[in-house]
Amino acid sequence: MKRSIAVVTTSRADYSHLYWPLKDLAAHPDVDLKLIVLAAHLSPEFGHTVGEIERDGFAIASRIECLLSSDSDVGMAKTLGLAILGLTDALAQMRPDLLLLIADRYEMLAPASVALTLRIPVAHIEGGEVSEGAIDDAVRNALTKMAVIHFTSTETARARVISMGEEPWRVHRAGAPSLDHIRRSTLLTRVELETALGLSLESDVTVVTYHPVTIFKDTTCEADAVFAALDEVRGQIIFCYPNADAGSYDLVARIRSFCATHTDAHLFVNLPSITYWSLLREATALLGNSSSGIMQGRERGPNILDADATVESIRAQIARAREPQFRYRLRDTQNIYGDGHAAERIVEVLTSTPLEGLLHKRAQPLPTELRSLK
Numbered sequence: 235m236k237r238s239i240a241v242v243t244t245s246r247a248d249y250s251h252l253y254w255p256l257k258d259l260a261a262h263p264d265v266d267l268k269l270i271v272l273a274a275h276l277s278p279e280f281g282h283t284v285g286e287i288e289r290d291g292f293a294i295a296s297r298i299e300c301l302l303s304s305d306s307d308v309g310m311a312k313t314l315g316l317a318i319l320g321l322t323d324a325l326a327q328m329r330p331d332l333l334l335l336i337a338d339r340y341e342m343l344a345p346a347s348v349a350l351t352l353r354i355p356v357a358h359i360e361g362g363e364v365s366e367g368a369i370d371d372a373v374r375n376a377l378t379k380m381a382v383i384h385f386t387s388t389e390t391a392r393a394r395v396i397s398m399g400e401e402p403w404r405v406h407r408a409g410a411p412s413l414d415h416i417r418r419s420t421l422l423t424r425v426e427l428e429t430a431l432g433l434s435l436e437s438d439v440t441v442v443t444y445h446p447v448t449i450f451k452d453t454t455c456e457a458d459a460v461f462a463a464l465d466e467v468r469g470q471i472i473f474c475y476p477n478a479d480a481g482s483y484d485l486v487a488r489i490r491s492f493c494a495t496h497t498d499a500h501l502f503v504n505l506p507s508i509t510y511w512s513l514l515r516e517a518t519a520l521l522g523n524s525s526s527g528i529m530q531g532r533e534r535g536p537n538i539l540d541a542d543a544t545v546e547s548i549r550a551q552i553a554r555a556r557e558p559q560f561r562y563r564l565r566d567t568q569n570i571y572g573d574g575h576a577a578e579r580i581v582e583v584l585t586s587t588p589l590e591g592l593l594h595k596r597a598q599p600l601p602t603e604l605r606s607l608k
Contacts, residue, residue: 236266239584240295240330242321244273244341246283247477247525250507251336251359254414254577256292264585268328272298272317273341274478279303281475281504296324300344305483310340317344325352331589332357335377337525338370339477340448346380355592357383357584359411362391366531367523369448382592385580387571388533399598408579409572412526415511417574422512430509431472433500438469440552441517443524446481453481456543461488463548464521471499472513474524519555521548537564
């Protein structure tokens with residue numbers, strides 16, 4: 235019998251990471267893939283990106299309408315509640331052998347919670363990482379404890395998941411699946427990219443992907459410094475839409491206002507993953523707090539520059555990113571997040587791990603240094 239594996243995607247952000255695992259699962263002869271699409275994917279405000287999924291050839295097993303047209307934390311909480319209601323019906327009907335989730339978006343708490351109560355084993359990608367300054371950190375750790383199979387991007391992340399009490403055999407260092415795009419996808423040439431964007435790219439392009447800082451009561455309190463710093467950036471600026479979080483409406487309004495007074499600034503509601511990766515290849519720098527670049531607190535290579543939320547600090551780091559000497563030193567940098575083979579490793583584990591007894595986690599001994607604490 236085929237193994238039924240359900241996968242949840244909520245937005246362009248996680249779909250880009252899931253693309254190659256989905257491709258390999260769909261092509262596997264022993265897998266019955268059930269793709270569940272919800273939240274921002276179904277929203278015209280955020281580009282109705284379900285269309286991209288369909289153009290990529292994936293069959294959608296269930297669509298869950300749950301995203302409120304809201305710009306508040308109350309809206310986020312109600313979205314989560316609606317997602318739980320919709321997913322309960324969908325997963326109760328499907329009863330998949332496994333449910334695959336990724337990363338740390340708050341919406342992912344809904345399928346994990348439903349699966350926990352329905353006794354559906356959860357596999358989780360990208361646990362063990364850190365996102366300081368966002369609720370994502372708590373979400374990711376909660377997903378880790380609700381999951382029974384783990385795929386981490388780095389060895390440090392694997393060690394962190396094991397330190398949370400997970401049995402080592404359940405925790406696999408797969409690498410970040412988004413890097414599979416670099417090895418397996420055909421990125422656009424500069425001419426093709428310009429056609430896709432409808433722009434002539436300049437020699438100096440700054441991509442800005444900046445989201446609300448969800449851990450703060452005022453989720454856009456750092457935006458003044460960001461936009462003041464951008465006001466003096468030379469060259470072309472390309473903004474990508476922020477995530478569907480509290481404060482996103484305010485950020486979009488500020489971006490549109492900025493673009494209205496800067497002829498070299500442009501906003502895109504949604505860029506397909508291949509277009510986005512191709513744009514990053516052509517860009518001078520990526521500015522923001524997007525996990526497509528890095529998140530505060532995560533492991534990083536020498537190409538990552540941290541700025542305080544002040545105009546002076548942001549400007550200084552933008553200037554450093556453009557220095558020829560700095561860029562020259564990065565020429566042989568190795569990516570610590572993997573080698574572009576993550577999807578293969580993930581699918582191998584999902585299709586070969588015995589299902590019998592998978593939900594039964596066994597307590598692990600405390601580390602020696604903790605046993606003596608009183």
